[in-house]
Amino acid sequence: MIHTTGLARRFHSGRQTVHAVRGVDIDVAPGEVVGLLGPNGAGKSTTLRMLTTLLAPTAGSATVAGYDIRTDPLAVRRRIGSIGQGNGSFDGLRTREELQAQGRFYGLDRHTARRRADELLQRLQLSGQADRDVAKLSGGQRRRLDVAMGLIHRPPLLFLDEPSAGLDPHSRSNLWEHVTGMRAEHGTTIVMTTHYLEEVDAAAQRVIIIDHGRIIAEGTPDQLKSKVSGDLVTVELADPGDRSAAATIAAGIPTAHEVAPGRDAVSFRVSHGDTVTPEIVRALDAAGIRLRGTQVQRPTLDDVFLSLTGRSLREDHG
Known part of the structure; x- marks a missing residue:
């Protein structure tokens, strides 16, 4: 579902060059759930932005859902769902209208878009806000709406960049229940970042740890934790x-x-x-x-990162 070779991205600020991602090789199989872990500034979000065609790489290559991110970005976008860190909803619409419009953008007919919108509103506990202006939603409600927008077309590949940030524990649990349910029902491939390490431990089949733009370790959560000394x-x-x-x-x-x-x-x-x-x-x-x-x-995944780098992921995010 994802194959990258030497994928890299650098930024220029005045005379300074920042190497955000330094040649990463990633392979993700269909139906796999992969977690990207790393401190702030490690290159996680930059990697996701390249894979979702929002940012052009400066070196390397990648295919996503069978299409090259450089030469056929539109085909990639048609086959993925992406939930970024910022709000993606539009203040000028009501909640249900926003969801239906998103479904229509992805080619759903009017009836299907309405049905899936209502289904997601119910599952993500937004039914009571269906006819409310998006601008009047709380931060947590807007975050759940962003999640619904990324799921409405039932993409075969879903990117989640800190999807549960700003959600209360109950909403976080509800979100992951729905996302893992999508994988069980539709075989959805999921690539996610989160600073809630317990989410990665519970949901991810494989973890990739990134630091300073490079992959420093990868494996199942148990395989990585076995590297910690007991x-x-x-x-x-x-x-x-x-x-x-x-x-x-x-x-x-x-x-x-x-x-x-x-x-x-x-x-x-x-x-x-x-x-x-x-x-x-x-x-x-x-x-x-x-x-x-x-x-x-x-051992926890934070212990793994501490043993590899001498730093704690939890302290960094804190």
Whole structure:
């Protein structure tokens, strides 16, 4: 569905040249859900803008939905849906009118455009706003309208650039339920960026991590997380004075590493935290060390990025 070779984009600002994307090779199979992760300025949105024909590459090549983005951009646009970071709706129309017009632009007949508009208004909880001027919608309502506009023609390939930004948790959940439902029902291919890492973890079959315009890692979420050095196990001590003895016991567990005593707890990394935790609990109990609790934290995609770059995605977006 997507094939790129050496895709690149640079910008000129005065005498300075900014290399936003530095020759990325991407392949996306039909029906696949792929998440693009990276800090602000990494090149994610620039890559999406090139793939959606909104920005011409300065080097490399790409085919999207079977068509070359340089030589046949119109054919690409006919076959994709794109939900960008900004509002794409027009203030001069009512909500249902805007959706119907979008459907008509994509060649839907009047009846089909009306039916799909009403269906999306209901699924995205906008039915009560159907006859309201777009200009009077709240920010979250306009965001949901943008999503509906990108879905109304049921594209085989859907690009989502921070689609849930500005939505409350309930609306975010509703959005992803509909998007994943489209994939299950119609086999839609989805390429998305988001700073909600749990969304990528839950929805994406494959993750591509971009930093400084280059792809630095890719794989399934589990494959990427397996590269992080184990689960993080934390044992909370009833008596902070036991932390030195507890740290010594933890260090003696096979495969345990990065042992770190805190004020009233000891943490360490280990390959299989769920099986090791009972072992250390028994060892601490035998040594007369009482506990307040234990925690096992599996690696996250943010941990993956931290291990690769030394920076946190969450801190960057914050």
